[in-house]
Amino acid sequence: MSIKLYDLVGKDHSRPFSPHCWKVKMALAHKGLSFETIPTPFTAIPAVEEGASKIIPVIRDGDTIVSDSFAIALYLEHTYPHRPTLFGGEGGEAMARFIERWSFLTVHPFIATSALMDIYERLKPVDQAHFRKTREARFNKPLEEVPVGRDNRLETFRANLAPLRTMLGDQPFIGGATPLFCDYIVFGALQWARVISPYGFLAGDDPVDAWFQRCLQLHEGLGASVPAAA
Template sequence: MSIKLYDLVGKDHSRPFSPHCWKVRMALAHKNLSYETVPTSFTEVRAVEGGASKIIPVIRDGETVVSDSFAIALYLEHTYPDRPTLFGGQGGESMARFIERWSLATIHPFIGSAVLMDIHECLEPVDQAHFRKTREARFNKPLEEVPVGRDEKLEAFRASLAPLRSTLAEQPFIGGVTPLFCDYIVFGALQWARVVSTYGFLASDDPVAVWFERCLALHEGIGASVPAAA
């Protein structure tokens, strides 16, 4: 029996966009595990697995239900130790925790605000209403005002990626010579932007952009199989 992955989508179910769900997609492919996706909208999340979680991704593997992308990665690592490793040991798990905190603090805030209207436009009307209500409460301003000024902030965002850029000058992946879950953490954030928006977050010659293209081609091109926003 294949693993079931509840995956966040908008109007077009063929274009999943959640950064956290993409982490899990890549982790499942990395482990060579069979899985099926269940397209899930924002307003359907609370009904997933009888209300198992307020957020997705959520997976069901037989009788086991797991939520949260990092918890899912740990579950896959320890449940399927004979498959390719996502962490390379306890030290890799700790390192991935740091990368996740760094990504959530550095990458997600800018991307999340810059593409907010793009996400809104991807959704069905009922989900647009939910999205507007929850995000306006989070940002304490009208949805349309949140991306204002993104061009002025872009240079600072690109500069904030300097630690990643210098790391990739020394090795092809964050995980070293081959990708690990730490790569999928950052990949998920940039894939989120790629799928929902045409905004240019990275210069084409940026080593981070070159690494991202490398990640898009991993696992038979699972990332590239969803076209970029046009």
């Protein structure tokens, strides 16, 4: 039986964009597990598995329901230990926790503010109303004002990727010779940007972009199967 993954979408169900859902998809593929995605817009989340979680991703594996991307990765690791590891042991789990915090603090904020209107424009009207209400409360300003000045902040964003950029001079993946869940954490954020917005977050000659392109081709091109936003 396939694992069910509730996957965040806008008007176009073929363009799922949640960074956290992308982490889980890559983790499931890494483990070689069969899964089916259930397109889920923002306003449908409260009904997922009879209100099992206020957030997605959510997976159902038989009778087990798990929410939160990191919790799902841990569940997959411990439930399917004989399949390829997502962490490489306890040290890898701890390292992935650090990478997740770094990504939340360094990568997510610039993408979230810079691509805000791109996200809004790809939603159905009912989800636009929800998105506007929740995001204007979060940012304390009209939605249209949030991305203003993103070009002036772009170089700072790229500079803040220096730890990842310099590390990739020594190894092809964050996980070392092969990818681990820590790679999927950062990949999910950049895939979010790629799928939802045509804005150039990475320079074409950036080693981070070269790493991202490698990640797009993993698992039979799972990430690349969704075209970049135009």
